[in-house]
Amino acid sequence: MNKTGLLGALALCAVSALAQADQGSLRIGIEAAYPPFSYRTPQGELAGFDYDIGNALCAQMQVKCQWVIQEFDGMIPSLKVRKIDAVLSSMSITADRLKSVDFSDKYYHTPGKFAMKAGSQISDPAVDLKGKKLGVQRASTYDRFATEQLQEAGVEVVRYASQNEAFLDLASGRLDATLADIVNTEESFIKTPAGQGFTLVGPDINDPQYFGRGAGIAVRKGDSANLARLNAAIAAIRANGTYQQVQAKYFPFDIYGQ
Amino acid sequence: MMLDYSLIWQNLPLYLDGILLTLKVLLISLACGLALAVPLALMRVSRACLLRYPAWLYTYVIRGTPMLVQLFLIYYGLAQFEAVRGSVLWPYLSSATFCTCLAFAINTSAYSAELLAGSLRATPRGEIEAARAMGMSRLTLYRRILLPSALRRALPQYSNEVLMMLQTTSLASIVTLVDITGAAKTFNARYYLPFEAFITAGLIYLVLTFMLVRLFKLAERRWLAYLAPRKH
């Protein structure tokens, strides 16, 4: 009995040596596979709009940012088990997600758009994509939209762990279309050599029920301390021009929206 | 720890479809793999260097690299090339199910070939001598004596291979297929309940494993009865 108690205590000490929870740091989950919002350079370093905004916010709040790279569909579960304290990874504020987490104010708002082979037209997605294969990222708002609005209408929805995999399959012809953020599609697919011959088609997908009020920073439900300081920091960097500086680095247009 | 199983009940069709897909992929991969493994095993034990070494290289490379890498190479890697996309094979290679079954079949063929080769090498000498004494040609020897005997004796180890293949099918969920693990991932993505999603998937796999173990016990009783220890 004594020995097991000692071993248990030792184990707990060893594990707690890894504990890094203190007020001066914030663990932020990021996908790092969603250019130009978050991606990795060939040297393996994090980069992107989300990453730069996050660093700017942490500088404003005077805390240390600790970035944790995760798959997108693991973000909210990780937030719930306290692996991370915030999610800054182009996560849209939707009524559905608000049931599980709290969101800060939005930090950008761009619509979704279909990408298909050049020359295709979409006026009504449910009709024009019937019988075709549509690729989406699992657990994204586009996944939700496609599952509830399009799958019923006969569109075959194929889910991927990352949007990049969907682009690979669109480029090779396995998919007829994908639905994703307009900027992400433009930067990481259409503009690249692999995206030759593909364009953005169809209407802006903006249904507020699915796509909410834009992308925000998710925190645990009831974590009002972090929520307050994040909101204050967002307002501050928009006021003092830091936001505009970061935005100009990536986009020649305004992505904050209304 | 309160687990909310009501949502799982509502989404049972998702898991049931997943079970069907898993079994479909498993059966196709095993059948094709075994069909490929028999000639490969014969090549592995052949006396001709020209047959033995290519077969050895094949099994060495396939058994030496992870299944996930092989799957990605076939699914994403091949699709990268214009030549493949324009070829006559593309209608097949564009299907995720085909690619997955192909990758699994290649993988299991390598392991099964090694298994069978070992079994062939362990054939009791007396059986071969008797066959030769009866004037059987090489072909008849292989067809009627060596292969049936080797296949029977490989049954216990092959049952292990089948069980491992059942677990390997979970990798299909990584390339868009909605098998049991894929159903769990879809469920988790919708409701953010990882415990319920993956414990259910685990239980389903356990049940399938038990069923397969029982099936193989019956098979052994039928085909390996002559090697079983005496009961009386």
Added chain:
Amino acid sequence: MLHGYGSSILDGAWLTLNLALLAMALAISLGLVGAACRLSPVKWLATLGEVYATVVRGIPDLVLILLVFYGGQDLVNRLALALGYEQYIDINPFIAGVCTMGFIFGAYLSETFRGAFMAIPRGQAEAGAAYGMSGLQVFWRISVPQMVRLAIPGFTNNWLVLTKSTALISVIGLQDMMFKAKNAADATHQPFTFFLAVAALYLLMTSLSLLLLRGVEKRYSVGCRTADL
């Protein structure tokens, strides 16, 4: 040729190797405990060992990894709170990966070790008991050294499967070889190149392991007579 991603993939390879070695160390310990349990005359220990081996071998690695990743953290949180430890204990993905892989392969190794233990002639343990050695002394001084030689083929197999299974840890965000290769493939739209490179690295690892373990087997079999085929 690798578009500048070569060094990052090699970093990933180093991490993969570390992960595999640490996981194997954990697996050996769990395997010995598991085998001892299964062969123990105490009924509940034997059942525990059997449940461990059966359940872990019956569930796919991928499902177990996802369960441990999400569930493990939750359990640690609750345990810490129950013990009155207020601060949050973070388990980083590397530790999670090592524990999961060690836990899974401990089950497989317990089977291998159990088979090896059963192949040692009974007389050895009986002689030990005749000398007045306790059960534990017989285990450590007599059974385990002899078991090593018999377990090496099964151990080699398990080691090879472990090194290849580490590829799955990339799904929980651990930046091993596979994760880095996926990143590179996504960025350059050239999956074939990078996955082929990773396959070659894994092949190198397995080949070197095979050579090493064959050498170990020869050393441990010194003085043993093998059947004349």
